[in-house]
Amino acid sequence: MGWKGVPRTAASAVLAGAAVLVLAAVPPAGAGPRTAAAAVAVAVRQDVSPQPPAPRLPRDFRGRGKWIVRDLDITVPFTWEGKDGDSQMTAGGPQYPIWFTNLIYRGTLYTLTYKWPGLDEHPCSRIPGFGLEDLNRGLANARFVGPETLRGTRPQRRVNHWRAGVVFPELPPGNHPRLPLALGDIYVDEHDRGTFWQVLQFGVQNLYDPELDEWLVMDTFEHRPGTVTLPRRCEPPR
Template sequence: MISTSVTGALALALIAPGPVDGPPPPKPTPAGNAAPADETTVAGLGQAAGVPPVFEEPRPPLLPADFRGEGRYVVRDLGIDVPFTWQGRGGDSQMIAGGPEHPIWFTNIIYRNTLYTLTYKWPGIPATPPRQCDRVGFFNRQILNDLLKTARYVGPEILQGKKDRRVDHWRVGVVGGSTQPGENPRFPIALGDVYVDQRNPGQWWQVLQFGFQNLFDPALDEWFTLTTFSHQPGTVTLPDRCPPPL
């Protein structure tokens, strides 16, 4: 960055002197007291000197109230790649991975300010008796979006596939224990790498989930990728075996 005094002096040097019979040139301003140069001139000088433009961090990811997304749910260490849907309606939302004919089948739901998870099938987990629906507790879209505001920007990337997508990569996490590094034990509860469209942070394309929430996965990490995403109201259905909201 060029200091104010230097840019002021350079800006004055770029002003061509008047004709010999014109008014005398202005007296030079002492260093440190230079008047601010014209913004356009300073910007031009910055580019001419190779100074990069000021970086503006994009907006963090945002989960919209209404949406429909379809793609794949991938658990690499188990060799699993199954259909995946994620839909939202009026602030409620529901993920469904797999189905009765697939090696995994589960749903995560935000319904009336309550978070639910229900695993129908998972390798090594007995299917009978039917697993109960876990009402995790109070949670909603606003809490999720507030958490996403704390995400750290990793950078712009291109997701390569049948259709390359320009995305912004963000990392969001929840850490337990002391807030002062090095003083007391700290441990990651959940981490997520979120990839959203560069033009619209409310358009999601890929997420890596890592942490204690992936209790059935030996490697504790699971991906979902979306091939379609629209801002139309989806369908959110609370299974019969799930208890009513809190």
């Protein structure tokens, strides 16, 4: 859920996570980050398929992978876990140049960045009134790009590619000034819309990154309960 750096609206937070929280930064097809090019290469399949159901983050899951910031040439370990509808992303750790966690916890969206190049402030930001169902309602409006194959995996993963965006202001079709605030590219297993393999995040929710884009790339994704822990710094005052 890379929602670091600015106050977030529920709409922009949807991109993460996939943003999950969710629902992750995606270059053009085949142009992966320098540090993990093979892991994020994408090939578009030519077969024409009917539109599948939209992505939906499950209540219980756990997975491991990489968080990739291409323009900073930084790749760190990444975990994404869900339990009973709460979920948590954690990238990096104390020994890495990047370390942050994003959570959906008991109906509130939290972001806490412990380490980021050039960052001196480390508050825990909160957006109340945002839970798993809010995220999934946002994902239900994603647009189907098409079936694709992720190269560099063993076996190669066949996925459905979806795109979600936040544009301001919301105006009808026509010649109106518009500002794209955020974009998410979401790659889910072709046989299971609840298995997330890659997510692109691009936009204001990635304000700490000079190019505003970040990737999450999963190596594993299991449908069994994970562990979700709210950091002490994010706990409400007693």
